[in-house]
Amino acid sequence: MQPSLTMTANQADLLARHLFPDDGCEAVALLLCGRRAGADRHRLLVRRIVPIPYAECSERKPDLVTWPTRYVDALLEEASRHDLAIVKIHGHRGYDRFSETDDLSDRSLFPGIAALTENDIHGSAIMMDDGRVFGRLVCPDGEFLPFSHVAVIGDDLKFYRGSGAKAVEPFGQRIAQSFGAGTYRQLRELRIAVIGCSGTGSLVIEQLARNCVGVLILVDPDHIEPKNLNRIVNSRADHAAAAAPKVDVQAQAIAAMGLGTTVETYCADLFDPDVVRAIAECDVVFGCMDSVDGRHLLNKLATFYLLPYFDLGVKLEADGEGGVDQVCGTVHYIQPGGSSLLSRHVYTAEQVRAAGLYRTDRAAYKAQLGLGYIRGVAEDRPAVIQLNALIASLAINELLARLHPYRLDPNSEYAIHRISLSHGIYEHLEDGPACAALARHIGRGDVAPLLDWAELSETEKAA
Ligand SMILES: [Zn+2]
Structure with a gap:
């Protein structure tokens, strides 16, 4: 099963403004996502963005953000009722991968979300300061499954894919x-x-x-x-x-x-x-x-x-x-x-x-x-x-x-x-x-x- 994430260009602009504030510190938002739960592909489709206010975060540094998970709690009922996925997204400047801190926080956050929404498929994503986005599913057993791609659909069509490029036939x-x-x-x-x-x-x-x-x-x-x-x-x-x-x-x-x-x-x-x-x-x-x-x-x-x-x-x-x-x-x-x-x-x-x-x-x-x-x-x-x-x-x-x-x-x-x-x-x-x-x-x-x-x-x- 190939997971992916898709958003509109307007949603990506809104996220970029929130995730890269002028103070240079990290920020986080939650994405409530519809799904196309197919046999081959599992597409997560951004429905709504919930930005976590900067002032509500207990700690914000250029490479770290600590935020209150009650914002997740507030989404659980809706996610469960409409079988929506919850995707956490935060911003990185220059550092184009998940950090060890990210791994730890994802592994502690997502098992609870899976249990309370009765659906295992939720994810975590990173937006880079150049606009690229990548992410992964976080399985309840702590395994990560990378998104095959993240698509941003607007006037331009952007499909951000991992490396592993094949030769041109x-x-x-x-x-x-x-x-x-x-x-x-x-x-x-x-x-x-x-x-x-x-x-x-x-x-x-x-x-x-x-x-x-x-x-x-x-x-x-x-x-x-x-x-x-x-x-x-x-x-x-x-x-x-x-x-x-x-x-x-x-x-x-x-x-x-x-x-x-x-x-x-x-x-x-x-x-x-x-x-x-x-x-x-x-x-x-x-x-x-x-x-x-x-x-x-x-x-x-x-x-x-x-x-x-x-x-x-x-x-x-x-x-x-x-x-x-x-x-x-x-x-x-x-x-x-x-x-x-x-x-x-x-x-x-x-x-x-x-x-x-x-x-x-x-x-x-x-x-x-x-x-x-x-x-x-x-x-x-x-x-x-x-x-x-x-x-x-x-x-x-x-x-x-x-x-x-x-x-x-x-x-x-x-x-x-x-x-x-x-x-x-x-x-x-x-x-x-x-x-x-x-x-x-x-x-x-x-x-x-x-x-x-x-x-x-x-x-x-x-x-
Ligand atoms: Zn991070």
């Missing part, structure tokens, strides 16, 4: 030449989910795999049809004849590349608890689908599980007889705690409801549509590979620019890319105000039902 040399061996290794370690393996999705997958991403989780319930062959990369006539699952076609293509990417496939709907859990175990998510309710679910998932979310949209408006009105596309970068697709007015709450009805109860949807209560859901839109490829490439470049900032302007100015080929427009926009509807879900992690979404309730399954 021959097929990775051009990537390492472009972005450096460090970024290549980051790509190698990333676990990325792609939802939708059709027009834009297949091109996103192709580029992620050729950028040597370590693990790809592919989700799509559909099968290849002849009408897909004009734009799904790696699809063939024999796939259409056999109605091969779209996820399988991509998985086979990636395996044939031989670049060492591991693939997990879900030939399933996004509204499936197993699929939600698999995505929540990732580091990054790409949404490559049309459905409004699917996009809304992903945005919510990204908030609960602190995932950076790249949303791709293409629009080709044509009259079906050769008349083309509009050819455009967008890439949205959504970060937890920032604005959302909803607050950016990509869709409305009413459209989310209509799309949900369309998916789950087609008769009710038609009735409501007939009565004029809802607006129709777009079906079977025109699509071409050259537009999909443009938007897919823009999204992959966006990921790279956030892992390895290289633009003249800061990444904060690229929350939205918008291209219109028909109107000759390319623009990039900065993020708007935080989404009030999603802010309260930051870092909640696993809850029942998942994402507070009634449709993901598992009571039936358990019965």
Whole structure:
């Protein structure tokens, strides 16, 4: 089991201000964390920060801090009720490891927390004065299990990993030449989910795999049809004849590349608890689908599980007889705690409801549509590979620019890319105000039902 810690850039800024005060002495804070308790990975997700006031510490020196543990006691009930983890974090200047004093204090603090919360998985972390963060689980028997990485998700994407770097494989040399061996290794370690393996999705997958991403989780319930062959990369006539699952076609293509990417496939709907859990175990998510309710679910998932979310949209408006009105596309970068697709007015709450009805109860949807209560859901839109490829490439470049900032302007100015080929427009926009509807879900992690979404309730399954 691989433990890790993830926080937003805002949370990291808040911590840095508290942990490195002007007096130069050490300080400490507690992190209340949601979890994605997976089989392979155990992600701790910062939900709330509790800074221990300097004046409450009995002793503070440049290399030592003694603080009252009643601040832990105050969190135990909440942690126990919501199965949250408690992570202690303190600051080090220059000294990039746990000291013997840290070991002693962790071994005395955590067994009690484990006993009182009835969960063994809690941790201890250190933030360095240069912003790096590392940490470990502290097991009740006194063993330490280092975090595989600490992620800070903001305009830039930071994944702090321990040493033990592997050599760059021959097929990775051009990537390492472009972005450096460090970024290549980051790509190698990333676990990325792609939802939708059709027009834009297949091109996103192709580029992620050729950028040597370590693990790809592919989700799509559909099968290849002849009408897909004009734009799904790696699809063939024999796939259409056999109605091969779209996820399988991509998985086979990636395996044939031989670049060492591991693939997990879900030939399933996004509204499936197993699929939600698999995505929540990732580091990054790409949404490559049309459905409004699917996009809304992903945005919510990204908030609960602190995932950076790249949303791709293409629009080709044509009259079906050769008349083309509009050819455009967008890439949205959504970060937890920032604005959302909803607050950016990509869709409305009413459209989310209509799309949900369309998916789950087609008769009710038609009735409501007939009565004029809802607006129709777009079906079977025109699509071409050259537009999909443009938007897919823009999204992959966006990921790279956030892992390895290289633009003249800061990444904060690229929350939205918008291209219109028909109107000759390319623009990039900065993020708007935080989404009030999603802010309260930051870092909640696993809850029942998942994402507070009634449709993901598992009571039936358990019965
Ligand atoms: Zn220390």
